[in-house]
Amino acid sequence: MSDAIKHECGIALLRLLKPLEYYKEKYGTAFYGVEKMYLLMEKQHNRGQDGAGFASIKFDVKPGQRYISRIRSNQAQPIQDIFTQINSRISDELAKNPAYQNNVALQKEHIPYVGELFLGHVRYGTFGKNSIESVHPFLRQNNWMHRNLLVAGNFNMTNVKELFQDLVDVGQHPKLMADTVTVMEKIGHFLDDEITDLYLDCKNEGLSKQEASPVIAERLNIARILRRASKNFDGGYAMAGLLGHGDAFVVRDPNGIRPAFYYQDDEIVVVASERPVIQTVFNVAFDDVKELEAGDAIIIKKNGNVQFENIREAGEKKACSFERIYFSRGSDAEIYQERKLLGKYVFPNVLKEIDNDIHNSVFSFIPNTAETSFYGMAEAAQKFLDDQKVKDIIAQRNTLDEAGLNAILAEKVRTEKIAIKDVKLRTFITEDSSRDEMVSHVYDITYGVVKPTDNLVIIDDSIVRGTTLKQSIIKILDRLNPKKIVVVSSAPQIRYPDCYGIDMSTMEGFIAFRAALELLKETNQYHIVDEVYKKCKAQQGLKDTEVVNHVKEIYAPFTDEQISDKMAEMLTSKGIKAAVKIIFQKVEDLHKACPKNLGDWYFTGNYPTPGGNRVVNTAFINFYEGNGERAY
Template sequence: MSDAIKHECGIALIRLKKPLQFYVDKYGTAFYGLNKLHLLMEKQHNRGQDGAGVANIKLNMEPGERYISRYRSIDPKPIQDIFNHINSRFYEIGEENPELLKDVNYLKKHAGFTGELFLGHLRYGTFGRNSIESCHPFLRQNNWITRNLVVAGNFNLTNVDELFEVLLEIGQHPKEKSDTVTVLEKIGHFLDVANDEMVSKYQALGYNSHQIYDKIAENIDIPQILKQSSEVWDGGYAMAGLFGHGDAFVLRDPNGIRPAFYFEDEEVAVVASERPVIQTAFNLKYDDIKELTPGHALIIKKNGTVSEVEINAPKTPTKCSFERIYFSRGNDYDIYEERKNLGRFVVPNVLKTIDYDLDNSVFSFIPNTAEGSFYGMIKGLEDYLNEQKYEQIIALEGKPNPEKLKEILNRRARIEKIAIKDAKARTFITQDDARDDMVAQVYDITYGSVVRGKDNLVVIDDSIVRGTTLKQSILRILDRLEPKRILVVSSAPQIRYPDCYGIDMAKMGDFIAFDAAITLLKESGRQHVIDECYRKSKEQEKLPKEQIVNYVKEIYAPFKAEEISAQIAKMLTPENIQAEVNIVYQTVEDLHRACPGNTGDWYFTGNYPTPGGNKVVNKAFINYIEGKNERAY
């Protein structure tokens, strides 16, 4: 993607179901779980490069022995930094006595991260904030083992203000107003309540304190705690938690907005944000991996039992389509096919725009994640050419002329690798105010691949958000080849509305499609549409989120998608560029056809799956009109 969007975090959870000695005997190492966690995180580094964190719970430790370990990093290479830090202790032990590295009893007593329950997290920062305090996992500590809580997740809640007020009403004093702290304290509150109730219950039955906490660890109702905690959450989430005594969970939102997959056998239970990373880490087949059902939690008890339990009633599935377009790794079987279809389905509009002139058109892609859709686009062009060849061959009379037949059969789409991304240049600029710096140095081109003044140059990209990199860098660079026309193809539809479920797209002014619609309204003398939308938005600003309507749709209503695309092309065309610039977008209908299992399309249509979405878009539009450069949630 030329315009990098971020804040799509990743999680990885592993529960070793056998005693540690089992893994030493079978795999030759006491660090089997730690090594697998490292691999799961490395294979998901695409989901978070601003920071990372790891937590570990040791089971059955004696009082006074450390049983929770945690380390977080915002190093430029956070995963490497974390595991270098963890492994440094093992290097020390190995230098003293190599045999101790396989002594599981010694390791559990004398080294951190040698327990049976692991949680890893990868993070993209939001709105320029990137501090160690913002990194997951978060830890809520207590001297009572069953009250300790570790939480990490891929999520964003839209109603943090409401949840914060609830915490105040029950007497808490949270250290900050953020969805992560709010979630941690909400679960922690009901964890405390459950502990208090069970203490009273078992005291009445005559158990002593040590016996009581053994009973709590065995019988505490994790699903009930999650139900009480999450019943009013509004947002998208795949949230993981560890309890000090050894239980664990992964909870998914009722609409399935954020992804979660899991695998279980007699040795391990493992959860990750993406299916193929589990396949790679554990050498599994596609069918071995299960998707966590929306609204459900995977509950892993201290005794090793694993169950999928409904926490909140599943709603209409609206899984994030950006997972398929961009975020998730393309080596997932389904995602690879879907990305190819995204490229294939946009071909008719591409052909129409270049007047079906394949002989004088060169096709390429914006590296690197658009490569899958590029293959699909080429397949679509091949299908079109094969139809043309068939009709031309049928039309040949009598015995075909060999040269003419050869000419027909040799027609192919002209494919070149035009844009080259400099591996040393980084497009993910963490701080918002530096996001546009040095973009002109990210890409280079292959010279001599285009016939000057004659060829159309067609390049496909995943999506176009701000268009900054296109205008400041890519289009200028491509124009050096002197094509007649540059056609930029977006495998995603026009991004028109903010996201509020975990993607860093929160302000209306970030979207070139919105800017184009506003410009068209003003140029056509329809300022009243903008004014009326603002009036309606302000009137409902104080309403409960359940009553808010997305009136921002009225900004786009007067125009066809093609009109907005034409205006976008006009706005993104740099000064002094020689080539004509056109932009073709995927249609929403073809997006759904390509990705039938992931219908979450609110950033394209404004159809939010939760009431909080309408509240966010309402606030984002008000902020835009009032000149407030701030997030809407």
């Protein structure tokens, strides 16, 4: 993606179902879980590189022995930093104590991170400083084993203030108004409630306090705790938690906005944010890895029982389509095919723009995540050319000689690698005019393959702000002297902020929004901006369920093509010789390509939760008032 947008985070939960001696015997190490967690996290580093955290729990330890270990990092390479420290600690202990080498019981007793239950997290911070305090997992400590709670998630709540007030109303004093803190404390509050009720039951049964603890741990109803805690959650989430005694869970939001996949056999239960990660790390087939259903939780009890419970009634499934377009690893079999279809479905509009002239067109992509959709576009172009060849051969069948036939068959789609990102280049100059010049050299180009008579077609994943297009890509492509530059987005126009975990929070950042404003000015309709502002302000006191997205009215007077053309005009700098055109995927074709991920609020403004409409209206109010704050 030329304009990088960042994803919030990824999770990995692993439960070993056999004694540690089993893994030592079969795999040669009792550190099997630690090694697998490294792979699960490293293969999800695409989901967040601002911070990473890891936690482990040992089962059935004696009082006074540490059973929870946690390590977090916000260094430049946080995953490597974490596991370098873990490795160093393990190696030091083994070196100092040779007796530990082949004694699993001693390893578990004396070496940290050797346990049966693990939780990992990779993070991109959508806002705020990237301090170590913001890195998951979060830990809620207590001297009672079953009251210890570790939480890590891929989530964003639209109603943090409401959730915060809920905690205040029950007498708590939260240390921070942030969704991570409020979510953990919400779960922790109802965990405490559950334990208190169970203790009274045990007391009535005549059990001592010491006898009651393991009974409480066994009887804990995790599903009930999650139902009570998540009752007012408004957002997208895949949330994982560990309890100190050994229970674990992952719960998914009712619309399935954020992803979660799991696999289980007689040795392990694993949950991660992406399917191919599990496939690769455990060498299992595509069909063996299941998707956790929207609104459900997978609950792994300390005794190894795995339960699936409905926590929130599932709504219309609106899984994030950006997972398929850009965020998730393209090695997933379904995602790979879907991205090819994105390229295929946008091709007819490309063909129209180049007047069906395949012969005088060069096709390429902006490295490197758009490569798969490029293959789909190139295959569609080849299909068009092959059909044309058949028509030409049939039309000339009575006069065609060998030379003519060879000439027809020799025609091919011209695909080239045009733009190559110079990863070593750093735009270290901060003065604007100089920095813009440096940015224009971020990509190198391949000279000699484009003729002055050619159309140059470049596909990208999506266009958000358009900054890199204007400052760099269009300028360098123009140096090749094509007659026309056609920039193709495999995603539709991004018009609305995301509030469920993607770093797209302000209206004025979107080139589509700015283009619509320019069109309103040019057509003497800018009064619509004032009217939308008044309507948004009038809704500020309403319940979320009563709020309407009035920002749609900004785009309503114009066709998609009008907005695209205005964007092309705005992104074409002075001195560009080639004609510039921008083409976007249609929303209906996105849904055809990615039928399981229909979340499209950033394109359509159709938010799957009530809080979304409040967020988009607030974002517009902030824009109108010149307020740089986030809308949630």
